[in-house]
Amino acid sequence: MLFRSLIIAATVFASPAFAQDDLSPEGQAIETAIQAYASKTNDERRDVLVQQLRAAGYQPELQGFEGGTPRTGPLPGANVVVTVGEGEKDIVLTGHFDAVPLSDGVMSQGVIDNAGSITLMIEALDLISDRVAQTPSPYRYVFVFTDQEELGLIGARKWLEGHDRSRIHAVINLDVNGYGETLMYGENVGEQSAFVLAAMRMQCAERAVDCMAFPVYPPSDDRVFSAAGVPVISIGSQDAVGAHQMWLAFNGGETTGLAEGFVPPVFQRIHSAGDDMQWIDGDDILRNARFIADLALRLSRDN
Ligand SMILES: [Zn+2]
Structure with missing residues (x-):
């Protein structure tokens, strides 16, 4: 490819895919549902979540700590x-609704991290509820929207302490x-967690979904469960290039091949003023919600 063509290609591909x-x-x-969380305090984010759940016909329980x-x-x-x-x-789905304050004291919009996962969970909740209504399951599905993850996985820890593990x-x-x-x-x-990872691999293969296993993956609420010996998987999504860079x-050690000082795109966005709606893709979230709902149902079927 000519250099000139490269520049044109770079211009074309630089716009969000x-x-x-x-x-x-x-x-x-x-x-629209995600936008409702943007730049709110964490108490307000909790209120938005509770309202959205109630509007969808659920009776969320608030467990204070x-x-x-x-x-x-x-x-x-x-x-x-x-x-x-x-x-x-129980098959448990977890995702934190809290966001971080930025260095200037203003709240992050917290849409990639983590309102996107919250709306994904509500979508999966609908799919699983419909399925359970049709075919009763020997499993309960417990959706735990955690608070204070950003302060050190506190909400997840408190929930596990109060739950019969x-x-x-x-x-x-x-x-x-x-x-x-x-x-x-x-x-x-x-x-x-080996059987959970195996279920994930099977489903990725069957659906021909592009999945990437990370030997080392950044921490989230999953660490509370893995430390307690509870089977767990932690899942995120990104575009293919960003996922490979991440x-x-x-995992690349000293020979990542990444330019010195390079920070994978998603890490330039989360916990910054750049975690905003321009990156959000509702259709990606919708498709990934179906995948996650089916993974939860698979875990209740395969074992
Ligand atoms: Zn997060």
Whole structure:
């Protein structure tokens, strides 16, 4: 390719790969739902979540706790929990709704991290509820929208402390799911999680979905569960190029081949003023929600 063509190609491909024009009505609804979280305080984000769940016909339970860190001082928090079904074992889906304050004190919009995962979970909740209504399941599906993840996984820890962990069959954690068709997941989740990773691999293969296993994957609420010996998988999404760059950044050692000082795109965005709606793709989230709902149902079928 000629240099000139390269420049033209670079210009073409530099624009976001997702054209907002051809967004489906359902994808548009997802984006509107995400927008409602942008730049709110964490208490307001919790209120938005509860309202959205109620509007969708659920009765979310608020489970309050005393949280905070030495830096923040004591800080009350509350996880939001919705339970579907009545089985003796639990498939748990987790995702944090809280966002971080930026260095200037203004709240991050927190849409990639992590309102995208929250709307994905609500979509998966609808799909699973419909399925359970048709075919009763021997499993309960427990959706835990966690608070104070950004302060050190506090909400997830508090939830696990208050839950009978012998009930938990598997946990699916969702963090950073604003856009992208490549699903990323960590393999650093403990030996007890091998069957969860196997289910993920099977489903990726069957659906011909582009999935990337990370030997080392950045921490999220999954660490609370893996440390406690609970089977868990942590899943995020991104465009293929960003996912490969992120894989190299975390797993490439000293020979990543990435330019010195290079930061994978998603890490330039989250926890910054750049975590905004321009990156969000409702149709990606919708498709990934179907995948996650089916993964949860697969985990209740295969074992
Ligand atoms: Zn996050």
